[in-house]
Amino acid sequence: MTVEQIVFLLISAFTLSTAVIVVTKRNLFHAALALMATFLGVAGLYVTLDAGFLAAAQLLVYIGAISILVIFAIMMTRRLMQTTEPAYNAQSGFALVTAVISFGLIFWVFYVFREFWPLIPDAVTPLASKPIVADEILQGSVVVMGRSFVSSAAYVLPFEIASVLLLAALVGAIIVAWPKAEDKA
Amino acid sequence: MIPLSWYLIVSALLFSIGLYGVMARRNAVAILMAVELMLNAVNINLVAFWRYTAPDGAVGLTWAVFVLTVAAAEAAVGLALIISIYRRRDSVIAEELDMLKN
Numbered sequence: 680m681t682v683e684q685i686v687f688l689l690i691s692a693f694t695l696s697t698a699v700i701v702v703t704k705r706n707l708f709h710a711a712l713a714l715m716a717t718f719l720g721v722a723g724l725y726v727t728l729d730a731g732f733l734a735a736a737q738l739l740v741y742i743g744a745i746s747i748l749v750i751f752a753i754m755m756t757r758r759l760m761q762t763t764e765p766a767y768n769a770q771s772g773f774a775l776v777t778a779v780i781s782f783g784l785i786f787w788v789f790y791v792f793r794e795f796w797p798l799i800p801d802a803v804t805p806l807a808s809k810p811i812v813a814d815e816i817l818q819g820s821v822v823v824m825g826r827s828f829v830s831s832a833a834y835v836l837p838f839e840i841a842s843v844l845l846l847a848a849l850v851g852a853i854i855v856a857w858p859k860a861e862d863k864a
Numbered sequence: 865m866i867p868l869s870w871y872l873i874v875s876a877l878l879f880s881i882g883l884y885g886v887m888a889r890r891n892a893v894a895i896l897m898a899v900e901l902m903l904n905a906v907n908i909n910l911v912a913f914w915r916y917t918a919p920d921g922a923v924g925l926t927w928a929v930f931v932l933t934v935a936a937a938e939a940a941v942g943l944a945l946i947i948s949i950y951r952r953r954d955s956v957i958a959e960e961l962d963m964l965k966n
């Protein structure tokens with residue numbers, strides 16, 4: 680066990696256990712706090728993958744914005760904080776079976792292709808460990824990403840569509856959540 | 865020395881947990897939170913494949929940022945819908961929102 684593996688396993692255990700809390704906790708406010716912890720763990724996984732920019736974006740967008748939005752929604756709707764309501768619907772047993780089967784299918788793919796994607800860390804096949812890359816390339820990846828967002832040979836059209844999507848979503852969210860005249864009375 | 869498959873397994877577990885939450889929870893806000901978990905699992909996959917197979921490009925990072933953008937838009941619209949439905953029906957339990965039935 681190297682230090683890197685131990686750090687990875689700790690971050691993964693933190694992420695997955697808080698994710699389980701998110702889907703099992705009956706009190707939704709606690710679930711939302713656990714969701715913030717899950718986002719933090721995923722940001723830690725990004726750091727272990729040398730994607731520092733994405734980790735910072737994760738902190739800003741998910742923890743800073745989306746979690747706060749979820750907590751606002753929880754506080755603005757009654758009955759959500761109550762702990763007497765059942766948390767699960769009638770099909771929760773089937774849902775558990777389906778989730779286990781879906782993980783089993785994905786893991787089966789890894790097992791079939793275990794020569795290509797080794798499951799144990801000391802295998803000498805490709806993808807057994809992170810390829811060693813010069814620091815300049817890793818640090819320059821954010822520059823490459825930013826250029827590809829605005830280069831006509833790469834992602835300028837999806838980038839513009841994403842900006843229109845954000846604008847439309849925010850205007851639409853305001854209009855959808857706008858109180859009706861009869862509600863005010 | 866972390867194999868790529870470890871990241872993929874963590875991501876698959878996170879995705880399955882989110883899938884269970886989407887299917888089993890009654891509350892619409894809880895369903896939305898589980899969807900966010902699934903989107904995060906996808907992002908871990910994208911970044912892990914970027915780092916292990918093509919670190920000199922930035923395709924995985926770029927798409928992860930797109931997923932982040934769409935997730936933000938989805939959360940905003942989804943929560944606005946939930947608040948709007950709550951005003952009209954006084955409920956955010958997904959099973960009780962059956963006005964398209966009958």
